[in-house]
Amino acid sequence: MSIEIKDLYHTYQVGTPYETHALQKINLDIAEGEFIGLIGHTGSGKSTLVQHLNGLLKPSQGQITIDGVDISQKGIKLKEIRKKVGLVFQYPEHQLFEETVLKDVSFGPQNLGLSVSEIDKRVRNALEVVNLDYLEIKDQSPFNISGGQKRRVAIAGVLAMEPKYLVLDEPTAGLDPRGRDEILAQIKELHRRLKITIILVSHSMDDVAKMADRLIVMHDGEVELNGTPREVFQKSEILKAIGLGVPTVSALLYSLKAKGFEVRTDLLNMEEAKEEIIKVLRMRRGKNA
């Protein structure tokens, strides 16, 4: 099963002087179990694209099919889509509104009309996944907890719907390093352990290089590049031209190579880079000896 996007266009404020073509001829397939990193400069259309995946925005043109169901057709029940596709917004904590964390996280599953015991089970699970202590947090007001905790409560609210596809729009923006590492580790776990398909919108090339199986690079409302992190980060010229960087490791390897230090440039993490550098140093020493 999969998500298929065919010839998707989205235009905001049609017929006004502010008309914006936010998405144009987008064609993408996302298979179950994938971990996708969605990157692009601000304004490139990432948020517009992901809001189509759970029916929050309707295509101006084109089609989105989720597990074989065309969600843009008339009469489709949004509830059915949102059971499958969970969307965590940018700054999701702005959407917390209930008096207690428990009520907030229960809100989604309650709307699905589940039994009380099923709701309870899901809420406990969801809070556990985001590393919050159920008993400690459940009666607290979502407004009195720390920023990192708020973010996790908002994510738990989406997880409690038990989606098959989880879309996160810049989930670590504004968090401190600890908060960021925790959220990223939890997302990794969701993918690894529960096999949830992940679509992660991010500005951090270092993060997506570490985590994603495939990268989709947006530019001006279109898909500019689509491939594994290794493939995409080899195209540093294109990335630079559209205002994006490469991961720190790639940037270092490129600079070394330019200075005649013959390293591979398609490595993505520090451990690999270290091994490669040591290999080259040994070779050089061998030659000199």
Next chain:
Amino acid sequence: MIEIRNLTHKYRMGNNKELTAVNNLSLKIAKGEFVAVLGHNGSGKSTLAKHLNALLLPTEGKVIVNGLDTSDAKELWQIRQQVGMVFQNPDNQLIATTVEEDVAFGPENLGILPEKIRQRVDEALNIVGMADFKTRAPHLLSGGQKQRVAIAGIIAMRPQYLVLDEPTAMLDPSGREEVIFTIRKLNKEEGLTIVHITHFMEEAVYADRVVVMEAGEIVLEGKPREVFSQVSVLKKLHLDVPAITELAYLLNKEIPGFPRDIMTIEEMVVALCP
């Protein structure tokens, strides 16, 4: 100079509970210095920053700005003029309908003559590179541009110290670069003293001095090179290390004597290709 002497700040919570946010902290910030403050959420950075222009007053200890005691109500006006603050969310800082009106707001409040105000606004917008946007509406600008306008609004009041509390936290990478470029320029070319609170270690690399806070206290302090080479200490504090410093640390474990205090790609290239 700003002198923080044995500063303790306690917040009073409901039912007589107290929370010590800054605990017996001492620090001197010299004129012209660029100080970066790191530490994870809740470590007391914002509480400390708000003492520098008397938005908060010490529970114990003293904060002295150019010889003026922030606890002395008579000096409040002077102190606020000398120490400007920029906050995280640019949307909460811009209020007027055009960029120039927004920047004029501060100097107007200082009672400066209209023609002087015009001059200061133009100058401030030039410095932050936003002169071409002066008749635009602030809410239509990008995050980085908004933050630069907020900075212009502060420097139009001609402060000597600029305190920035996570000014880049909500920005994308290009917005962050714009703001960092502006801050460095203010420090280098205009001689402003900078106190920059950030979660991005790559930004702290540019500082003259890095101060790391934990539980209301300073736990590490020194030149960026000295502080960042303490990879294991920083990791224990759940803070990041610049990615390149981490690589230097890994290389040092395998190649005895490999320098551990490397912070940037350029330095790493020099170390490997002498």
